[in-house]
Amino acid sequence: MIDPTSAxxxxxxxxxxxxxxxxxxxxxxAAGMANSAxxxxxxxxxxxxxxxASSGAYQAKNISAPTTELPNFTDSVRNLLNKVNDxxxxxxxxxxxxxxxxDIPLTDVVLGMQKASLSFEATLQxxxxxxxxxxxxxxxxx
Numbered sequence: 526m527i528d529p530t531s532a533x534x535x536x537x538x539x540x541x542x543x544x545x546x547x548x549x550x551x552x553x554x555a556a557g558m559a560n561s562a563x564x565x566x567x568x569x570x571x572x573x574x575x576x577x578a579s580s581g582a583y584q585a586k587n588i589s590a591p592t593t594e595l596p597n598f599t600d601s602v603r604n605l606l607n608k609v610n611d612x613x614x615x616x617x618x619x620x621x622x623x624x625x626x627x628d629i630p631l632t633d634v635v636l637g638m639q640k641a642s643l644s645f646e647a648t649l650q651x652x653x654x655x656x657x658x659x660x661x662x663x664x665x666x667x
Contacts, residue, residue, distance in 0.1 A: 605648070613645065616638050616640065616641035617641075619634045619637045620637075620638065
């Protein structure tokens, strides 16, 4: 049995998936695969320099390197710490709501607490590894 909250979240997920599908269908990469034969003909690449090939060097048209902006390390760490904090805060809110007697299943409260604990432990382990790597680099002879 699906409660109203789950039905609305499922509906919103389906809408999100549909929007992603429409975006993927309208991107040049999806259309680029279908038009690869025609673009090869435009560039004179029919076979191995066959009838469509022009004499001289081939020039590629409108080819540029993909522009992807790499995330900043500081921003990445800040975002991850904010996510861990959000998980911990949500876990505390669920536990408080359960203690007040609100209609929250105990399993959800326990799972939230476990997620918060695991995310904190993982963050602590990553911090320890980064500090160990920093110490190793600082102790290297020059």
